[in-house]
Amino acid sequence: MNKYDICVIGGCGHVGLPLAAVFANGGKRVIINDVNENVIDLVKNCKVPFMEEGLEDLLKNTVGKTLFLSKEKKVISEAEFVIVVVGTPVDEHLNPVFSTLKKFFDEIIPFLCNGQTIILRSTLYPGLTKKLNQMLKETGKEISVCFCPERILEGRSIEELHNLPQIVSGFDQNSIKKVSDMFRIVTKDIIIVEPIEAELAKLFTNTWRYIQFAAANQFYMMAEDFGADFYKIHHAMTYNYPRTKSFPKAGFAAGPCLFKDCMQLSAFTDNTFFLGHAAMLVNEGLPNFIVSCIENKTNLSEKSVGILGMAFKSESDDIRESLSYKLKKILQIKARQVYCSDHFVKDERLIPEDELIEKSDIIIIGAPHEKYRTLNYKNKHVVDVWNMIRGKQ
Ligand SMILES: NC(=O)c1ccc[n+]([C@@H]2O[C@H](COP(=O)([O-])OP(=O)(O)OC[C@H]3O[C@@H](n4cnc5c(N)ncnc54)[C@H](O)[C@@H]3O)[C@@H](O)[C@H]2O)c1
Structure with a gap:
C-alpha cells in the first residue's frame, strides 16, 4: 500500500492548496509537494498564504493528520495519484511553452513509479495531455495520464469544489474510473470526455x-x-x-x-x-x-x-x-x-x-x-x- 493516496505537486498554490485540503478532509492521505519553502512553513502552521474562504478551518482539521507537506520530490513515489497544479507554461507574450513543462516532467520522471496515475490539473494548451502521455509512455513506466481541469472561482474554492461538476478525461477506462471515483469524494457530478475535449472545455469556459x-x-x-x-x-x-x-x-x-x-x-x-x-x-x-x-x-x-x-x-x-x-x-x-x-x-x-x-x-x-x-x-x-x-x- 502507498504511504499516501495523493501527492499534489504545486500544492501550496491558489488551486493546489484548496484541492489538497478538501481531499484530506474527505479522508484521503495527501502529501503536498511545493518548491516554495516559506509557504510550506506557513501551511504547516495552518496559515493560508492567500484569501480563501473556509480554507484555514480545513487546514486546522487536516494538517499533520491526513495532510502533510514536503519540498522533497521523493514523496512523489509514495502516492498512488499524482496531481500536477504548477502554473500553465506561457512566455511573456502568452505563447504556450512546452519546454517548461518538459523540464518539469524530466525532473519528476525519476520519482514516478509503475501503477501511478498522473492527474494534470493546470490549464493546458490543447493537445498537451496527449503529448505528455506519449512522453511518459516512452519512459517504459506503466503510468496513466488524466486531465481534470480546475474551474473554481478563487476565494470560493472550497464551496465550489463540492458543488461544481468535475470534468475527467484520460486514455484508458481503468484510470478514468479510478480518477472519477476519487473525485466523487468531493463532488457528485462527474463529466467524462476525451482529453482534447476537456482541454478545450476549460479554455472555452474562461x-x-x-x-x-x-x-x-x-x-x-x-x-x-x-x-x-x-x-x-x-x-x-x-x-x-x-x-x-x-x-x-x-x-x-x-x-x-x-x-x-x-x-x-x-x-x-x-x-x-x-x-x-x-x-x-x-x-x-x-x-x-x-x-x-x-x-x-x-x-x-x-x-x-x-x-x-x-x-x-x-x-x-x-x-x-x-x-x-x-x-x-x-x-x-x-x-x-x-x-x-x-x-x-x-x-x-x-x-x-x-x-x-x-x-x-x-x-x-x-x-x-x-x-x-x-x-x-x-x-x-x-x-x-x-x-x-x-x-x-
Ligand atoms: N487561480 C485560479 O483561479 C485558477 C483557476 C483554474 C485553473 N487555474 C490554473 O491552475 C494552475 C495553477 O494556478 P495557481 O493560481 O494555483 O498558481 P499559483 O502560482 O498560486 O500556484 C502554483 C504553485 O506551484 C508551485 N510550484 C511551481 N513550480 C513547482 C515545481 N516545479 N514543483 C513543485 N511546486 C511548484 C509554486 O510554488 C506555487 O505554490 C494554472 O495553470 C492556472 O491556469 C487557476
Missing part, C-alpha cells in the same frame, strides 16, 4: 467569460462616449428579462486566467481567433479609456489621482495581472501624482484608503471591494466603473 466581460465593457464605453448612463441601460436590459440575465456589469476583466486562456486559444487557432483578440483589445483598453475620459474633463497633469483597489477582483488579495496596475502605469505618466490603496493587499507601497481620499483630487475604484461602497469620499470626483457608490455619495 474565454466565454472573458468575451462576456468584453461585451459589457464595450457597451459601457459606447454609452459613456454618448453621455448615456450605462447602468440605467443595464437595468433596463436585465430587469425581469431572462435572456439578458447573465449580462455582466462593466469593470476590469483581469487576473491570472481569463486573458491568458483566451490567448492560448488564439495561439491554438493560429492567431485567427478574431473574437478573442477583439475581447482582449476591449478589456485591456478599459484603463486607457478611463484615463481619456478624465482627460476630456480636466487637466490631468495638475491632478492627484488615487486608485482604490489593486487586487484583480473584489474581496481578494490577489494582484496577479490586475488591471489596476496597468491603470497606475498610465497615470504615472499623465497625472501629477498617483496614490494606491487596497483593503486586502499587503504591500508597504500602498496607503490607507482614508489617506488616499484625503490626498487625491480624483479617485478611481480599481477593484470593487464591498467596503468601498460605504466610504466617505468627501465629495471628491469618483470614477466608478463598477457602479459601487451610485446614490451613496
Whole structure:
C-alpha cells in the first residue's frame, strides 16, 4: 500500500492548496509537494498564504493528520495519484511553452513509479495531455495520464469544489474510473470526455467569460462616449428579462486566467481567433479609456489621482495581472501624482484608503471591494466603473 493516496505537486498554490485540503478532509492521505519553502512553513502552521474562504478551518482539521507537506520530490513515489497544479507554461507574450513543462516532467520522471496515475490539473494548451502521455509512455513506466481541469472561482474554492461538476478525461477506462471515483469524494457530478475535449472545455469556459466581460465593457464605453448612463441601460436590459440575465456589469476583466486562456486559444487557432483578440483589445483598453475620459474633463497633469483597489477582483488579495496596475502605469505618466490603496493587499507601497481620499483630487475604484461602497469620499470626483457608490455619495 502507498504511504499516501495523493501527492499534489504545486500544492501550496491558489488551486493546489484548496484541492489538497478538501481531499484530506474527505479522508484521503495527501502529501503536498511545493518548491516554495516559506509557504510550506506557513501551511504547516495552518496559515493560508492567500484569501480563501473556509480554507484555514480545513487546514486546522487536516494538517499533520491526513495532510502533510514536503519540498522533497521523493514523496512523489509514495502516492498512488499524482496531481500536477504548477502554473500553465506561457512566455511573456502568452505563447504556450512546452519546454517548461518538459523540464518539469524530466525532473519528476525519476520519482514516478509503475501503477501511478498522473492527474494534470493546470490549464493546458490543447493537445498537451496527449503529448505528455506519449512522453511518459516512452519512459517504459506503466503510468496513466488524466486531465481534470480546475474551474473554481478563487476565494470560493472550497464551496465550489463540492458543488461544481468535475470534468475527467484520460486514455484508458481503468484510470478514468479510478480518477472519477476519487473525485466523487468531493463532488457528485462527474463529466467524462476525451482529453482534447476537456482541454478545450476549460479554455472555452474562461474565454466565454472573458468575451462576456468584453461585451459589457464595450457597451459601457459606447454609452459613456454618448453621455448615456450605462447602468440605467443595464437595468433596463436585465430587469425581469431572462435572456439578458447573465449580462455582466462593466469593470476590469483581469487576473491570472481569463486573458491568458483566451490567448492560448488564439495561439491554438493560429492567431485567427478574431473574437478573442477583439475581447482582449476591449478589456485591456478599459484603463486607457478611463484615463481619456478624465482627460476630456480636466487637466490631468495638475491632478492627484488615487486608485482604490489593486487586487484583480473584489474581496481578494490577489494582484496577479490586475488591471489596476496597468491603470497606475498610465497615470504615472499623465497625472501629477498617483496614490494606491487596497483593503486586502499587503504591500508597504500602498496607503490607507482614508489617506488616499484625503490626498487625491480624483479617485478611481480599481477593484470593487464591498467596503468601498460605504466610504466617505468627501465629495471628491469618483470614477466608478463598477457602479459601487451610485446614490451613496
Ligand atoms: N487561480 C485560479 O483561479 C485558477 C483557476 C483554474 C485553473 N487555474 C490554473 O491552475 C494552475 C495553477 O494556478 P495557481 O493560481 O494555483 O498558481 P499559483 O502560482 O498560486 O500556484 C502554483 C504553485 O506551484 C508551485 N510550484 C511551481 N513550480 C513547482 C515545481 N516545479 N514543483 C513543485 N511546486 C511548484 C509554486 O510554488 C506555487 O505554490 C494554472 O495553470 C492556472 O491556469 C487557476
